[in-house]
Amino acid sequence: MRIGVHPNNLHLRLASLWPGAFAGLDPVFVPYGEGRDTASLLESGAIHIGGTGSTPPIEADARGLHVEYVAASAPRPANGAIFVRAGSDIGSVADLAGRRISLIDGSFHTYLLARSLEGEGLALGDVERIEIGTQDSLTELLEGRVDAWVAMSPRLEKAIGRDDLRLLVRCGAAIPNRSLFWSLARVGLSPAEIAAIASELARIGGEIATDQVRAAHLLAEHDRSGTDAEAWERVVRSRDFSVVPIDAAVLAEQQEEADTLFRHGHFDRAVAISRLLEATK
Template sequence: MRIGVHPNNLHLRLASVWPGAFADLDPIFVPYSEGRDTASLLEAGVIHVGGTGSTPPIEADARGLGVEYVGASAPRPANGAIFVRAETDVESVAGLAGRRISLIDGSFHTYLLARSLEAEGLMLDDVERVESGTRDSLAELLEGRVDAWVAMSPRLEKAIGRTDLRLIVRCGATIPNRSLFWSLARIGLSSAEIAGIVSELARIGGEIAADPVTAAHLLAENDRSGTGADAWGQIVRSRDFSVVSIDAPVLAEQQEEADTLFRHGHFDRAVAIGRPLQATK
C-alpha cells in the first residue's frame, strides 16, 4: 500500500513515523510537498491513498477523476483563521471587499473564505485571491503586500495573540474542516484494505491522543518550519485525532462545499460528490 504523506496532514505525517503503523498493509509512505498534489499522484499511481482537507477531493472530482472517499476525521474547528493587520481599517469580513487575500487556493482556505464572505453578502470575486505558495504570508501581511491572510497550523498558533494582527474569522462553525482520506475508483482498493485503512487511522489516532508528548516530539523532529515540541504539543492536544468511515452526513458536507464553490464561480460546472468506497476486487 503506497500511502501519500504531506506536511499538512498531521495524521498521516505521524503515521509515517509511528511504530508499527499500517503493518498489515505492507505500507510504503510516499512523501510529497502539499495536499493539492494528491489527485495527480493518485491519478499517476504514485500513491494509492492520501489525506487532505475537504477541498482537494472536490477539485479532483471537478476534473472527472472519480474520487472514492475512505475515511474522515472529526471536525477541526480550531485549525483555520483569517487575520488582518491590527492597524488596518478592516474590522470584519465585510471590510475585505476589494482586498488582497493570501491563501492556499484550492485547499480548505478557499472554502473558509467563500463561506465567510457569503455570510456578509459577498462572493469570492469580490476579493483578490493571492496564492501564498511557499512565500512567507505573515511577512507579506505585515509589510502590506496583502490585506488579509488565511492561516492554519502550525503558523496559526504563532499568530494568535500577536498585537500587530487582528483575528476576524475562526473556522469554528463556519466550516467543518475535516481531514478526508481518499482514493480514486480506478485504483480499486478492496473492502479489506478499506477497513484496514480506517481501522489503522483510528488506532493511531487513539495512541496519539493518549501520548501527545511523543507525537509532538515526532512532529518537531521531522519539521522544517522551526516549530518546536512545545508548540506541536499544544496543536496535538487541541485536535481530535479520531477517524471514522465515510457516512452520509460527511458526504453531504462535501456536497455542500462543492455547491458553495460552484455558486462562487470557483468551479465552472456543478460537481456531484461520489459514494463511500466499495469493494472492487
C-alpha cells in the same frame, strides 16, 4: 500500500513516524509537497491513498477522476483562521470586499473564505485571492502587500496572541474543516483494504490522543521549519485525532462545499457527490 504524506496532514505525517503504523498493509510512505498534489499522484499511481482537507477531493471530482472516500477526521474548528493587521481598517469580513487575501487556493482555505464572505452577502469574486506559493504570508501581511491572511496550523498557533495581528474569523464559525482520507476509483482499493485503512487511521489517532507529548516530539524531531516540541504540543492538543469511516453525513458536507464553490464560480460546473451518497443508503 503506497501512502502519501504531505506536511499539512498531521495524521498521516505522524503515522509515517509511528512505530507499527499500517503494518498489516505493507506500507510505503511517500512524501510530497502539498495536498493539492494528491489527485495527480493518485492518478499516476505514485500513491494509493492520501489525506487532505475537504477541498482537494472535490477538485479531483471536478476533473472527472471519481474520488473514493475512505475515512474522515472529526471536525477541526481550531485549525484555520483569517487574520488582518492589528491596525487595519478591516473591522469585519464585510470589509474584505476589494481586498487582497493570501491563501492556498484550492485548499480548505478557499472554502473558509467563500463561506465567510457569503455570510456577508459577498462572493469570492469580490476579493482578490493571492496564492501563497513560496512567499511568507505573515511577512506579506505585516508589510502590507496583502490585506488578510488565511492561516492554518502550525503557523496559526504562533499567530494567535501576537499584538501586531488581529483575528477576523475562526474556521469553526464557518466550516467543519475535516481531514478526508481518499483515493480514486481507478486505484481499485478493495472493500477490505478500505476498511483496514479506516481502522488503522482510527487506531493511530487513539494512540496519538493518549500520548500527545510523544506525538509532539516526533513532529519536532522531523520538522525542518524550526517549530519546536512545545509549539507542536499545542497543535496536537488543539485537535481531535479521531477518525471514522465515511458516512452519509460527511458526504453531505462535501456536497454542500461543492455546491458553495460552484455558486461562487470556483468550479465551471456542478460537482455531483450525490452518486456516493446513494451508495451509503
